[in-house]
Amino acid sequence: MTRETPSKTRKPKRGQTREALMAAALDLVVKKAPFSSLSLREVTKRAGVVPTAFYRHFSDMSALGLTLLDESFRTLRQMMRQVRQEQRPDENMLRGSVETYFNYVGENRAHFLFVAKELFGGTPTMRNAIRREIRMFTNELAMDMARFPFLNHFSSEDLQMMAALVVNNVTALTQEMLELEENDEFGQQQVLIAAEKQLRLIFLGVTQWKSSSPATS
Amino acid sequence: MTRETPSKTRKPKRGQTREALMAAALDLVVKKAPFSSLSLREVTKRAGVVPTAFYRHFSDMSALGLTLLDESFRTLRQMMRQVRQEQRPDENMLRGSVETYFNYVGENRAHFLFVAKELFGGTPTMRNAIRREIRMFTNELAMDMARFPFLNHFSSEDLQMMAALVVNNVTALTQEMLELEENDEFGQQQVLIAAEKQLRLIFLGVTQWKSSSPATS
């Protein structure tokens, strides 16, 4: 027979602790420091558990980081698929894609901030994982471009170069967007307009491009 | 006339330790972690002094960081001046500028790595300082562009947008360059070639650009 002393320390936390840890880490990244400089105890404190509970779910902080990274890119890929489905090769394609993308950024600030801060500040493992993912996006964009009739005469190196140009800029603009306050709708609109203009200019250059240097081989 | 000023400004060789601290911090940033996650003791240890000696030169780590940032941008601005001086508006202008710039990046890896890692991972103070500097470069580039006859009919907004496009890409390519091993000369050459192509494509777009949206009046 267990003597029910009314209110001692409650323990029933059940299996949502893992998600609480991930949410806590993301939260701290948003309003404090890059993930790399978070401490295990800090995260567990914010998640409302004792430090040792951490080890029931992750082997160490870097494991948590990789899980978070995976989560970030899973949702991002899912959005890219959506952008691609909506994509019709007409006038408004560019504007639509840009809007969809930056809307998504706005709705997933935490994940994007996490990735942006790790892109250079993280461990080599993290950095490589992120860069691999970005390279993948670049490749897919290059392949998408190759399907357009007025682009498919370019060499794959040129297409790759053009795709990289686009991705570089979108990345930079995303970072710019993330530096803005969450409620700075005017600033966000400005970035969006700038993004559209810059991409339009790039595609203007693409239509004029002729591969003058055969390069390697 | 140029005699020793017998003034009260005493500055014999006061600086050995101070510079050792800065060098140590930079060194740790290169081969370990972002500056934000360095500890005071770590830096003093590498500099070969006792922790308390630190306070004779800097009030805290963030003061060291800002000094380092200042140093980085002072040398960078100096190089930009050099690029601008060499700049003649002819065919080889772009290639020459790109080469000069990336050469400089290679010779100052430590400073660029420091800046790159703080650009997103640093404290708000640091981030703002860096972004202000980048914005300054963008403005100067826009002003340089305005001096070209075939560009001076663009609105200053358009010029600003184009300059931002260039700066965004150079920044991204610089980061790409920094991710390479210091002795990976092939990879570095590849980045340089890509950089030149991308910038050429951008300027191709610029020549075709016409400001369709008058935007804000």
Add this chain to the structure above:
DNA sequence: TTTTTTAGTGAACAGGTGTTGACAAAAAGG
């Protein structure tokens, strides 16, 4: 039910952290 596996707690450790204060050597100023 009983048994086993999972997921939480709390105390304790060895070590790293920023910062303090008192003190000493060395350089600068007279």
Add this chain to the structure above:
DNA sequence: CCTTTTTGTCAACACCTGTTCACTAAAAAA
């Protein structure tokens, strides 16, 4: 020379870090 200011050292503090161990409540399996 002597005095003052600068610049380093050493010891100590209170705190935070990751990680271990033994223990227990709750959930799952039997």
